[in-house]
Amino acid sequence: MGKKKGYQQLIGGGDNDTTNNHVPKGYVPVLVGVENMKRFLVRVERFRQPCMVALLDMAAREFGHRQGGILKIPCDTDYFERVVHAVK
Template sequence: MGGEERAAPRGYVPVLVGAAAAEEEGLQRFLVSVEAFKHACFVSLLEMAAGEFGYQQKGVLRIPCDPEHFRRVLKMPIKDRKRVFEAVSEPVG
């Protein structure tokens, strides 16, 4: 990542998504609205991350799942989907 990361916009959290064993260049970066963290579908992804990496992750939050699955979870019908998932994924690296 080389310290070139842009700051996340207010109300968004950067998340790295990819296979648990993937190196950083194999991960995709998403900006996720803090509103998404309230929904059960997203909480299950956070629980999966805690099971893989523990509760004390340092740096950017990492979720060990397929990026396409992550997109589908975030696009599930949610009251105000536009506010939950507005960002486009950006390759890390």
């Protein structure tokens, strides 16, 4: 059995429409990136980690606390994947 990453990349680009994508219990859909956003499913418990809280703070500064629709995090997707992987 492989290691769990704590996230899954969703198929389909930066489309905000998540109605066709099933979100498993315990996961949150997230759009990550600045221009070409990628969609991820992140385990809820990952958001308790300080580095993830910092990313959420960055998103709040960029988009405000009342984002409509899917949560957006404005950071490099490779960096995001490293952060999520590091907070096992």
